[in-house]
Amino acid sequence: MADLTPWDLSRIIELAQHLKRRYYSGERVLNVLRGYSVALLFEKPSTRTRVSMELAAIQLGMHPIVLTWSETQLGRGEPIKDTARVLSRYVDLIAARVYRHESLLEFARYSLVPVVNMLSDKEHPLQAIADMLTILEVKGGFKGLKLVFVGDGRNNVAHSLILAATMLGMNMVVATPPQLAPEKSVLDKAYEFADATGARIEVIDDPQKAVEDADVIYTDVWVSMGEEEIAEKKRQLLKDYTVTTELLAKAKHDVVFMHCLPAHRGEEVTDEVIEGPHSIVWLQAENRLHAQKAVLLWLLQPRTP
Ligand code: CP
Ligand code: NVA
Numbered sequence: 001m002a003d004l005t006p007w008d009l010s011r012i013i014e015l016a017q018h019l020k021r022r023y024y025s026g027e028r029v030l031n032v033l034r035g036y037s038v039a040l041l042f043e044k045p046s047t048r049t050r051v052s053m054e055l056a057a058i059q060l061g062m063h064p065i066v067l068t069w070s071e072t073q074l075g076r077g078e079p080i081k082d083t084a085r086v087l088s089r090y091v092d093l094i095a096a097r098v099y100r101h102e103s104l105l106e107f108a109r110y111s112l113v114p115v116v117n118m119l120s121d122k123e124h125p126l127q128a129i130a131d132m133l134t135i136l137e138v139k140g141g142f143k144g145l146k147l148v149f150v151g152d153g154r155n156n157v158a159h160s161l162i163l164a165a166t167m168l169g170m171n172m173v174v175a176t177p178p179q180l181a182p183e184k185s186v187l188d189k190a191y192e193f194a195d196a197t198g199a200r201i202e203v204i205d206d207p208q209k210a211v212e213d214a215d216v217i218y219t220d221v222w223v224s225m226g227e228e229e230i231a232e233k234k235r236q237l238l239k240d241y242t243v244t245t246e247l248l249a250k251a252k253h254d255v256v257f258m259h260c261l262p263a264h265r266g267e268e269v270t271d272e273v274i275e276g277p278h279s280i281v282w283l284q285a286e287n288r289l290h291a292q293k294a295v296l297l298w299l300l301q302p303r304t305p
Contacts, residue, residue: 044098085110172202173201216258
């Protein structure tokens with residue numbers, strides 16, 4: 001997330017709004033990136049990112065090539081650095097979903113073209129960009145809003161959200177057990193953004209207190225992909241962090257509930273909340289498509305109006 005400046009992020013969100021309007025006015029395929037191609041490489045499962053990235057590319061006139069890790073020679077041990085040098089001689093952009101963030105950095109080090117993070121163990125920036133578009137649509141702005149993330153404060157979604165929110169001037173509260181506090185490198189960067197935008201950041205362990213006066217409450221799964229071996233430990237640590245109707249009632253009356261999905265009803269959120277009147281999770285999922293079109297366009301044709 002922090003590879004973008006706050007200005008870049010605002011520009012991408014503006015582009016996403018523009019592209020979404022054009023999509024709804026009937027211009028489904030724009031052809032602005034005709035002749036360009038993108039490799040979409042998945043080391044772990046995906047529904048939203050997989051489908052919305054492929055469609056985002058097609059709707060801009062691009063040719064997407066979806067690859068699962070194991071069907072490429074990566075699955076047989078070809079080094080990432082060799083794969084990056086080869087793929088980037090064919091395509092204009094590489095997007096990858098990986099277990100280890102280090103794998104993405106290795107791709108970026110050796111690729112001749114931009115490399116986009118479609119989720120790693122450290123960050124999920126495409127999700128955060130779509131979430132910012134969603135907050136803008138629903139709340140009309142960012143400055144002064146209180147965004148509370150409840151749950152696993154050390155996970156990919158929380159990290160990118162903290163960075164995006166502070167870049168745009170939102171006050172960020174993370175309610176998480178001390179053992180799952182966000183990574184220091186992420187918080188240090190977020191404090192830098194917050195200094196410039198006037199945002200406040202708080203990490204506390206009491207979800208009840210955290211959500212007081214919240215404009216947005218956000219959560220994510222307790223057990224992320226790749227954490228299956230420590231699933232029980234995480235469930236134990238997070239058992240008091242379920243987003244319930246009672247918790248929502250402590251926030252502002254017009255609070256919205258967000259979740260990147262997939263959700264585990266009965267763990268991080270109740271069925272009643274996710275299906276309830278405060279939930280905007282489907283709009284969030286929809287906005288992945290438009291936000292990602294903006295990212296592709298911004299990376300490949302930065303001067304497109
Ligand atoms: N939110 C999200 O990235 O969903 P997928 O894992 O289905 O892509
Ligand atoms: N934190 C979750 C997000 C899924 C989109 C995971 O990494 O599994």
